[in-house]
Amino acid sequence: MTRTVLVPSSLVREAEDKREATRKLGYVARAAAVFRVDRLVVYPDSGGEDGRYGGGFVATVLAYAATPPYLRKEAWDVRDELEHVGVLPPLRVGSQTGSGSKGSGSLRQGIVTEVGPDGRVRVNCGLQHPVSLPVPPSMASPSEGARVTIRVSSRRPLRAKLVDEPLPGFTVEREAVETALQRSDAGLRIAASRHGEELTVSRLDSLVQRVDTEGGLTVVFGAPDRGLPEIFGGGPNEETVSTVETSDESDGNEPLARFDLWLNTVPRQGSDVVRTEEAMFATLAPLNLER
CATH class of the missing domain: 2.40.50.140 (Nucleic acid-binding proteins)
Structure with a gap:
């Protein structure tokens, strides 16, 4: 079962400086490691980037965090993006034995x-x-x-x-949302948003079963003060990626939904904004449960 998480290139758009941006990305990497994410994808959100810490910075720091400490010197040269990687928390990815x-x-x-x-x-x-x-x-x-x-x-x-086995831990890639959601191993495609359906105890069992049935999971998160409706230009059942080709059964203009489900995993949130790294823990924790 493949677990994929997508975060936007505008993820650290509100960071005061490079050190704080790096620290935030460390929490994102921790969430990916804790819940055994296989692929951590940075998708483009050019409308939300502030010009300082865009997709290249985000992907580089996350890829560095995903590299085992004993290989970092070999794998990475001195780079401007890695100036403050000393603040990254250790991932301590468990060995598969x-x-x-x-x-x-x-x-x-x-x-x-x-x-x-x-x-x-x-x-x-x-x-x-x-x-x-x-x-x-x-x-x-x-x-x-x-x-x-x-x-x-x-x-x-x-x-x-x-x-010939997958690398321990997770990989970091840059990819468009549409491409990631069309992969054969995408599994259940979830948009994590406060505008989605609230996750309840009674619904959790059927949702986990659905993840098992689909054989995988892909969860997409937004950015601070720029949620998925703002990024995609539409909320649940409104966002589109293309149109159906004209046929006898279609008028050629039927929108295709990106996601199978919009899900709110922080119902009755006590803060106006739930940070992306917080949303990752809140969303991946229940979806990681076994039936």
């Missing part, structure tokens, strides 16, 4: 530092030294600088292998 991760040992992320002519690659995966590993026949040979997944079954003596 045992039967729940399709095998014994723990998964670690690594970076390919050298590709050899003998079907082997050298990988920096945060151990004392880079390790030389054979590329399994089922995998295409990764290029230098590629991120790969390593399964470490023993450290003394070292036993590790390259595996």
Whole structure:
């Protein structure tokens, strides 16, 4: 099951300075890590950006936060966007181990530092030294600088292998909302908004069941003082992405809804504005429950 979260490029539009903007993005990354988000997507909201901290800044800081500490020096050069990354909270993404991760040992992320002519690659995966590993026949040979997944079954003596499994933690991408919602693994598509239907205890069970049935979940959030109706130019059942092609059954102008559901997970909110990072915790927590 794939869990995808979308946040706008205008996410830190109200931050007073770069340090505060970085801290806010750290909370967003924490929410993604806590609730096992697979993809964290930054979608364009050019109408809400203030020119200082746009989509490039947001995506860069989130991608840095998602990189394991033992790989950050290898993966990132000195960049202006990363000036205040010292304020980012640690994500401490749990290693997938045992039967729940399709095998014994723990998964670690690594970076390919050298590709050899003998079907082997050298990988920096945060151990004392880079390790030389054979590329399994089922995998295409990764290029230098590629991120790969390593399964470490023993450290003394070292036993590790390259595996064709998703990287631990979440990935950060930049993508349009329409593209993200049309993916085959989008699952149930939810717009998180105070204008949506209120989430209740009695409704939660059927909603979680629906997520399981759809085989995935995609949740889209807005920005401070700029919710989804402002970003998309319409509220529930009003937003459109295209029109249906003319046919015998259609007049050619029927709007297509982006979302399966608009959902308000903070009913009776006590603050005029619920921050995006707060909305992420409030929304992903109940949707993460098991039936």
